[in-house]
Amino acid sequence: MKDIRLLLVDDxxxxxxxxxxxxxxxxxPPEQAENGEKALSILEKKEMDVVVLDVKMPGMDGIEVLRHIKKKHPGTEVIFLTGHAATQDGVDGIKRGAFDYLSKPIEFEHLLSKIKQAYDKVVREEEKLREAEFRKKMRQQMATTEKLASLGTLAAGVAHEINNPLAIINESxxxxxLIINREEMAQMPRKQDFEMALNKIETGVDRAKRITHQLLGFAKKDDSVLVEINLGDLAxxxxxxxxxxxxxxxxxxVQETQPDIGTIWSDPYQLRQVLINLLNNAIHATGSGGRITIIIEALNGEINLTVQDNGQGIPKENxxxxxxxxxxxxxxxKGTGLGLFVTRGIVEKLCGTIKVESRLGHGTRFCIRLPRYCEIKEDLDQDERIPFLDNIAKHKGSTQ
Ligand SMILES: Nc1ncnc2c1ncn2[C@@H]1O[C@H](COP(=O)(O)OP(=O)(O)O)[C@@H](O)[C@H]1O
Ligand SMILES: [Mg+2]
Structure with missing residues (x-):
């Protein structure tokens, strides 16, 4: 009962x-008020856990004060003090949300235990509220994650489908x-306008291709190829x-790779994409004469891959x-806003985690943790894994 905030109201x-x-x-030690108005003005300034409230007071009576408290301070519990022969007031109070009532003359120990019970209720309600808020937050977070996951799958599918028409537009x-640059077209009317329009088409296609390329970083699970990778070489x-x-x-x-770092089993194509995304961002954020460092180190059986720059940094709110x-x-x-989205998707698919630290004006550090072996195919059993491992030599060429 140590920190209990108590208000005693009696005329x-x-x-x-x-x-x-x-x-x-x-x-x-309670705060004191000699009437309802004063009690409410104290409550305006300071939240109370429990209010011990006399019912019969000149001016605003207890019932009226209780109504205000329940409306404006729903977390505060109220104990009514009623006159000897006025238990009906106490019953009315409970109907309107009071915790309990005691009839005067009151027994001090009785009041003390009622205050304690009311305070326990306040604490319990606060805990419930906190838990509800936590649950709500978790639900929102899960919804966001699920939304992003399905968005990723959809985006990769769309990107794949769009690549073909893009190639046709580009070729055409x-x-x-080529045609309008032929000799016989030299006198073609509005030739320059045509050239400008075609350049615009090519620039637009380039941008669309960059977007689809990024989105395709979300290759389907089954498309992943797990091979033994020397991360230093990949970097x-x-x-x-x-x-x-x-x-x-x-x-x-600069690359700082811990000697004898060994190899990891992962998807070289996707990891390369991750590194390129991080390096490109670092280059964009770093001014002339800047420095980007790639650090590869072993830590607790996992690999830490860090890309840090001494560039402009990221504002906290971003x-x-x-x-x-x-x-x-x-x-x-210049930007699609997909690089890091895809990067995180890939890293998580490869059983890793990615974290960012940044100081505005000083630089940014992206830290990726990867296990040495990631079983992308959850249903891959031992028998299936053997021929798969035999295939490694075939895939190895792509990592070198
Ligand atoms: N190394 C970095 N330094 C500063 N800002 C960064 C860095 N990496 C990413 N960012 C910020 O994160 C944003 C999103 O990055 P990304 O998803 O790769 O998209 P894009 O590079 O196309 O803008 C960037 O626009 C930039 O504001
Ligand atoms: Mg980027």
């Missing part, structure tokens, strides 16, 4: 003050360009692919959003 000064003194001696635009490969863009911005990419599909702070020509 009889003597009675109230004596009671307050005795309560204080028991370690519950290229073909038309070298990814660095080669972004090398030109980094050099153009005078950005240095940290929750960067993994959402289509969240991008880049101009539409």
């Amino acid at each position: 009889e000064d003597n009675f109230r003050q004596t009671l307050a003194k005795r309560l204080a001696k028991k370690g519950i 635009a290229g073909w038309l360009k 070298d490969e990814a660095v080669q692919l972004v090398h030109r863009e980094a050099t153009n911005k005078d950005i240095e990419i 940290l929750d959003k960067i993994f959402e599909p289509f969240f991008s702070t880049k101009s539409p020509g």
Whole structure:
């Protein structure tokens, strides 16, 4: 009962003050109010757990005060003090939400135990509320995760279907360009307008291709190929692919791989995509003369893959959003907002986790944890795994 916040409301000064003194001696010094108006104004300033409330008071009576309390402070419990022959007031109070009532003259120990019971109820209700809030939050989070998962599957399917018509548009635009550049077309009316329009088509197709390429990072489970990978080599490969863009911005990419790191079993195509996505983002966020570091280390039987940069960093309010599909702070020509969404999807599919830390103006660090072996096919039993392992040599070429 130590931290209990108690308010004692009674217009009889003597009675109230004596009671307050005795309560204080028991370690519950109450706030005091001599009428209903004062009680409500105290409650406005400070939340109370329990209010001990006299029913018969001049001005606003107990029932009226109770009505206000229940409306504005529903978490506060009220104990009524009624006159000797006025138990009906107490019954009315309970009907209107009071915790209980005691008839005057009251027995102090009785009041004390009622206050304790009321306080226990307040604590229980608060716990219930917290639990309900927690459940609500979890439900929302699960709904978001499920939504993202089905969105990922749908997006990958759409991307796959769109690739063919895109290729046709691109080829046709290229073909038309060839034709209008032939000698016999030299005098073609509005030739420049046509050329401009065809360039626009090609730029648009490029952008659409980037989007489908990113989305296809969500290749279906069964499309994953598990092979033995040397992560250091894979990182070298990814660095080669972004090398030109980094050099153009005078950005240095360093790799720090723990010696004898060994190999992991994973999907090289998808892991390469992850590294490229992270490196591209780091390059975009880092100014000339900046530095990007890839760290690969073993930790508790798992592999830690870190990509960190000393670039612009991510504002706190964006940290929750960067993994959402289509969240991008880049101009539409530069960003799709799919890189990190796809990256997280891949990492989770490969049984790993991804975390981000960032300091605005100082840089960003993405840490990926991967197990050495990830069984993507949950139903893969021992017999099936043997021929699958035999196939490794065949796939190995793709990791080198
Ligand atoms: N290394 C980084 N440094 C700063 N911001 C980053 C970094 N990586 C990602 N971001 C932020 O996260 C956003 C989403 O990234 P991403 O999903 O790859 O989409 P995109 O790169 O197409 O914008 C970026 O637009 C950027 O604001
Ligand atoms: Mg990106």
